[in-house]
Amino acid sequence: DxxxxxxxxxxxxxxxxxxxxxxxxxxxxxxxxxxxxxxxxxxxxxxxxxxxxxxxxxxxxxxxxxxxxxxxxxxxxxxxxxxxxxxxxxxxxxxxxxxxxxxxxxxxxxxxxxxxxxxxxxxxxxxxxxxxxxxxxxxxxxxxxxxxxxxxxxxxxxxxxxxxxxxxxxxxxxxxxxxxxxxxxxxxxRGNSYFMVEVKCRDQDFHSGTFGGILHEPMADLVALLGSLVDSSGHILVPGIYDEVVRLTEEEINTYKAIHLDLEEYRNSSQIEKFLFDTKEEILMHLWRYPSLSIHGIEGAFDEPGAKTVIPGRVIGKFSIRLVPHMNVSVVEKQVTRHLEDVFSKRNSSNKMVVSMALGLHPxxxxxxxxxxxxxxxxxxxxxxxxxxxxxxxxxxxxxxxxxxxxxxxxxxxxxxxxxxxxxxxxxxxxxxxxxxxxxxxxxxxxxxxxxx
Amino acid sequence: DxxxxxxxxxxxxxxxxxxxxxxxxxxxxxxxxxxxxxxxxxxxxxxxxxxxxxxxxxxxxxxxxxxxxxxxxxxxxxxxxxxxxxxxxxxxxxxxxxxxxxxxxxxxxxxxxxxxxxxxxxxxxxxxxxxxxxxxxxxxxxxxxxxxxxxxxxxxxxxxxxxxxxxxxxxxxxxxxxxxxxxxxxxxxRGNSYFMVEVKCRDQDFHSGTFGGILHEPMADLVALLGSLVDSSGHILVPGIYDEVVRLTEEEINTYKAIHLDLEEYRNSSQIEKFLFDTKEEILMHLWRYPSLSIHGIEGAFDEPGAKTVIPGRVIGKFSIRLVPHMNVSVVEKQVTRHLEDVFSKRNSSNKMVVSMALGLHPxxxxxxxxxxxxxxxxxxxxxxxxxxxxxxxxxxxxxxxxxxxxxxxxxxxxxxxxxxxxxxxxxxxxxxxxxxxxxxxxxxxxxxxxxx
The missing domain is CATH 3.40.630.10 (Zn peptidases)
Structure with a gap:
């Protein structure tokens, strides 16, 4: 039982x-x-x-x-x-x-x-x-x-x-x-550093008819911030983030070659049409020995089915970076924070941005x-x-x-x-x-x- | 009562x-x-x-x-x-x-x-x-x-x-x-055209530890799509979107000048630190006679308080454009769809994108x-x-x-x-x-x- x-x-x-x-x-x-x-x-x-x-x-x-x-x-x-x-x-x-x-x-x-x-x-x-x-x-x-x-x-x-x-x-x-x-x-x-980035205009939401066009909308800021984190090939765009990742050796590559992984079965069982990489070795390395960044979602925006014409007043984006040897949690925290502050300051937004690391877990x-x-x-x-x-x-x-x-x-x-x-x-x-x-x-x-x- | x-x-x-x-x-x-x-x-x-x-x-x-x-x-x-x-x-x-x-x-x-x-x-x-x-x-x-x-x-x-x-x-x-x-x-x-853009890898979500680094993540695609819509000054980036907007005349500007609007009171009553524009006339025009684009939220991603290490498998971004004379709903639908398809195709993502206009309302x-x-x-x-x-x-x-x-x-x-x-x-x-x-x-x-x- x-x-x-x-x-x-x-x-x-x-x-x-x-x-x-x-x-x-x-x-x-x-x-x-x-x-x-x-x-x-x-x-x-x-x-x-x-x-x-x-x-x-x-x-x-x-x-x-x-x-x-x-x-x-x-x-x-x-x-x-x-x-x-x-x-x-x-x-x-x-x-x-x-x-x-x-x-x-x-x-x-x-x-x-x-x-x-x-x-x-x-x-x-x-x-x-x-x-x-x-x-x-x-x-x-x-x-x-x-x-x-x-x-x-x-x-x-x-x-x-x-x-x-x-x-x-x-x-x-x-x-x-x-x-x-x-x-x-x-x-x-891998380790994990989980970030929350809050962008706030005010606590109340707005109606997009009444205020659309004259505001620095928090969602536009947040989408730009989240969009600055990773490119379409999965490469993390935060400056310096790969600096401490252990260098790859021929010997290490051989350990991945020895592993049994039927890519076709893996693809089918995960119901994934296409991975970012085509070889077993690249896939294993990007799961195990390279960092990755995932965007999980947004708190405070409209998330239900249907259509709501709201300008959210305060939104919190959530993403995390999986860490590998020898990345350091507090260095990553500084790098991410500095990067988001850079991107945000270039927008000249009158909103307030707050970055926080909610979890920092070592590899x-x-x-x-x-x-x-x-x-x-x-x-x-x-x-x-x-x-x-x-x-x-x-x-x-x-x-x-x-x-x-x-x-x-x-x-x-x-x-x-x-x-x-x-x-x-x-x-x-x-x-x-x-x-x-x-x-x-x-x-x-x-x-x-x-x-x- | x-x-x-x-x-x-x-x-x-x-x-x-x-x-x-x-x-x-x-x-x-x-x-x-x-x-x-x-x-x-x-x-x-x-x-x-x-x-x-x-x-x-x-x-x-x-x-x-x-x-x-x-x-x-x-x-x-x-x-x-x-x-x-x-x-x-x-x-x-x-x-x-x-x-x-x-x-x-x-x-x-x-x-x-x-x-x-x-x-x-x-x-x-x-x-x-x-x-x-x-x-x-x-x-x-x-x-x-x-x-x-x-x-x-x-x-x-x-x-x-x-x-x-x-x-x-x-x-x-x-x-x-x-x-x-x-x-x-x-x-x-103003009118309104309300869009939904769905990006799907599979119906199930993923765990960001198990799949982070080897997927075209739907949220990364969606954030890039939503980030391509409007710049930090509120200007809509969809090509052609301003083509049919009525030209501004001196006479029309005068009608805005005649209107009583205490910007300070407006700012205070709306609890907004700073608008995108500094003059009464610009603000009224961007509320009434220019289109605006607002991003409302995302369905299918993590939206609750706290931290969840999920890679959403299927997400729907929601945004709308307020329309002004003489913008045409079906022209706007085509422009937005073409723009999103352009942006998406440049990402070489293996995910599926579907754009739909859920509402199209005339000015x-x-x-x-x-x-x-x-x-x-x-x-x-x-x-x-x-x-x-x-x-x-x-x-x-x-x-x-x-x-x-x-x-x-x-x-x-x-x-x-x-x-x-x-x-x-x-x-x-x-x-x-x-x-x-x-x-x-x-x-x-x-x-x-x-x-x-």
Whole structure:
């Protein structure tokens, strides 16, 4: 069963916060019933930009076993999800897990509730067989990942020499394979700097008949600002933004050549007519080792169906840049801010512009010769009968970087979901096959870790 | 009392359609109780772009008196309103009429329920005093104005030689003064062509981590398209768009010089720091006799507060151009479409772009020496003790043009609301003073019409 799938534990919409609390309590209860020692740590209040403050869902710290002769693996997962609205094109209710043709549809199915449950199921299997766990297991589960893991770093810092002192390895399963059937291990992720640029004439909107023609319209300013960020080939136009990107070597190119990626399948499964690039290597590099800029939307403008003749008085453009080694979050913040100020000042607009970086998350890269990388490879061979793709991820999993920097332990990402799972999108799903084989994979991983440790 | 003010009779959101029916029935009932002969004409179904169809609210045709020795004045008004959402910055519930400091706040208060009630009140006054009406009076009241008066033209065409055969003059009160205290008469309005430009990669959204860097992102295309429409000085960049705009003469400039407009008061009452132009004449010309282009918003992108790392898969940009004599709607449609196709093709995007004109409404201009213009001036002198500003309106009141072309009768606009009423905006209101003096003005207008006819 999927007890955690029926809940709209959504980030970052404030009205769903209480659902998150319910979700965290449910997970704590499941872990307790497995025999874990569970602490639900109160993380206080989150200050929202509008002055409101909301309680942060507790972070769960759980421990199963403390045998000093065994290795200790800590699993990180999150139970909050991206917003979802059935009207946006969901074929099923996003908050009711629905199986269709072996696919389990629901917001959070693959990101990240399914993998959290798979890990819990793997532990349950040892319990059901009345076998000792081959490793000591810890869980850290939060409810603020989609909002940038507010408060997580604070807790990890505090628990560095307590909860984390016995931890040898950290496993995260919060990304996807790059194919539909071949498993992968992930050793790097991009970072993310999320920007908001507000252009304001006044708080009230205007009627375009009554004021159209005599105003510096905030939307015209904002569209020009957003239009200055990236060209039609995906190249970011912010001066200096590529300066710190690691130089490409022949050796690195070879690692991309070794990866299995059927471009045709990838194109079809993503329903994309044409990518910006034609070769596998270029595509992988632009997902993994080059930065990218996406414009997400505009708050405060007319966004409904139909026609409204409004001049929005105050609008906020939202975009983000995925960061790669060795880009620096605060340098990027300065570069973007300076660039937008330059573009805006050339417009001679009487509006007010404010640029802010809402999130700044570092990229991460690991050493693929660590013990748990070898154990994960062996477990994949056992369960799937194949070598994994050794991949990086274009998404941001900031806690990978954070665990590496604060806890100083090896971090591995072992994804369970297929490339077409649609995380953050409409009709998110996890395949029943991935969910079940993923559970087996985690159990096999425990056994391999016990051998290699 | 304001029986029609408590209703969310909103255009163009489909879910409010039944409220519009209730509103039309309420108005028909009020007119019947005044002794009018009332017909509520069923106008069938409206086809929405998504394939849905919705019933069109009936159009009310009402008649009071048919004395062949008297002139016949027909009043046009509408009871539908623009959307309003309290969360957008309304200080009171937009659907509960609320008086604060002599101002009556509520969606539709000034556009157009207040003026419709003022006209009904003026008739009621003659009834209450048991005086004969000085003129025969007709009403045509619709519920689809904010959606482009769907079906109105069809009815006017059909009733041209029946309901409208005895009509001598048509009065509309659906715009505003250009000052807070000085009344105005309006003899021209701009038209409007409303465009939607859709850019689509696929129906589903993408996650910016998983796909950022390898896609032609629809938002990047759309922002470039919208950014190509107008420069920072308000000049429209669509080639040929100014070709048919009437040449400016010295004589025309003099008409603007004669108008009272306190720029400082205008700026303050509109809470605008700086207009695009510094002189009264330039401002009036850019509101009345030059086209303008406003970008209203984007459908399908991320529009909520907070941060969402989405690449929207399909987005629709919305903008409109206010048209002036002698711009032609279908020429403008071609120019805009060709321009957007040019810009889009230069991007070499693999996305699909579709441009459509959702509304095309002609500009209108009248002869200010018609009888009812003189009667309106005299009524204003009687009630307000001042000469009116003779103005045009930057907004579109397509029915003015339509009545002129189909019924071939003189049309006058007699606004009641002050410049700061905030039609189509948050905190729309009508001043109690305007509402009451406006009622008197209409009664005086009936008497002056009787004299001049």
């Amino acid at each position: 999927f007890p955690m799938m029926g809940s709209d534990s959504v980030q970052p919409v404030p009205r769903f916060r209480q659902e998150l609390f319910r979700m965290m309590a449910m997970a704590a209860d499941m872990l307790q019933r497995l025999g874990a020692r569970v602490a639900s740590v109160d993380m206080g209040l989150q200050q929202l930009p509008d002055g409101q403050s909301l309680p942060i869902p507790p972070i769960i710290l759980a421990e199963l076993g403390s045998d000093p002769t065994k290795g200790t693996v800590c699993f990180y997962g999150h139970l909050d999800v991206q917003p979802a609205d059935q009207g946006d094109g969901w074929l099923t209710d996003p908050y009711v897990l629905t199986e269709v043709d072996g696919k389990l549809y629901g917001r959070g199915a693959t990101d990240n509730k399914g993998p959290v449950l798979a890990w819990i199921n793997a532990v349950s299997a040892f319990r059901a067989l009345e076998q000792d766990l081959p490793v000591n297991i810890k869980f850290i589960i939060e409810g603020m990942e989609e909002a940038g893991s507010v408060a997580l770093e604070e807790l990890v810092e505090k628990e560095k020499d307590r909860f984390f002192s016995g931890v040898d390895y950290i496993v995260i399963s919060d990304n996807l394979w790059i194919s539909q059937r071949k498993p992968a291990i992930t050793y790097g992720t 991460w890269i690991a050493n693929i010769n660590d013990t748990q990388y070898l154990a994960a490879k062996r477990a994949i061979r056992t369960v799937f009968g194949t070598e994994p793709d050794m991949i990086r991820d274009g998404s941001t999993i900031p806690i990978a970087k954070m665990f590496q920097e604060i806890v100083h332990k090896s971090v591995v990402l072992i994804p369970l979901g297929a490339v077409d799972d649609g995380e953050h999108s409409q009709n998110e799903k996890i395949n029943r096959w991935n969910y079940i084989e993923g559970t087996k994979l985690f159990a096999a991983f425990f056994l391999e870790m016990a051998q290699l440790h | 304001f029986p029609m003010m408590g209703s969310d009779s909103v255009q163009p959101v489909p879910r409010f359609r039944q409220e519009l029916f209730r509103m039309m029935a309420m108005a028909a009932d009020m007119l019947q109780r005044l002794g009018a002969r009332v017909a509520s004409v069923d106008m069938g179904l409206q086809q929405l772009p998504d394939g849905q169809s919705l019933p069109i609210p009936p159009i009310i045709l009402a008649e009071l008196g048919s004395d062949p020795t008297k002139g016949t004045v027909c009043f046009y008004g509408h009871l539908d309103v623009q959307p309003a959402d309290q969360g957008d910055g309304w200080l009171t519930d937009p659907y509960v009429l609320t008086e604060v400091d002599g101002k009556l706040y509520g969606r539709g208060a000034t556009d157009n329920k207040g003026p419709v009630l003022a006209w009904i009140n003026a008739v009621s006054a003659f009834r209450a005093l048991e005086q004969d009406l000085p003129v025969n009076i007709k009403f045509i009241i619709e519920g689809m104005e904010e959606a482009g008066s769907v079906a109105l033209e069809e009815l006017v065409e059909k009733e041209k030689d029946r309901f409208f055969s005895g009509v001598d003059y048509i009065v509309i009160s659906d715009n505003l003064w250009i000052s807070q205290r000085k009344p105005a008469i309006t003899y021209g309005t 209108w201009i009248a002869n200010i020496n018609d009888t009812q213009y003189l009667a309106a001036k005299r009524a204003i002198r009687t009630v307000f003790g001042t000469e009116p500003d003779m103005i045009r309106d930057g907004s579109t009141i397509p029915i003015a043009k339509m009545f002129q072309e189909i019924v071939h009768k003189s049309v006058v606009l007699i606004p009641l609301g002050a410049v700061d009423d905030g039609e189509h905006s948050q905190n729309e209101k009508i001043n109690r003073w305007n509402y009451i003096e406006g009622t008197k003005l209409f009664a005086a207008f009936f008497l002056e019409m009787a004299q001049l006819h």
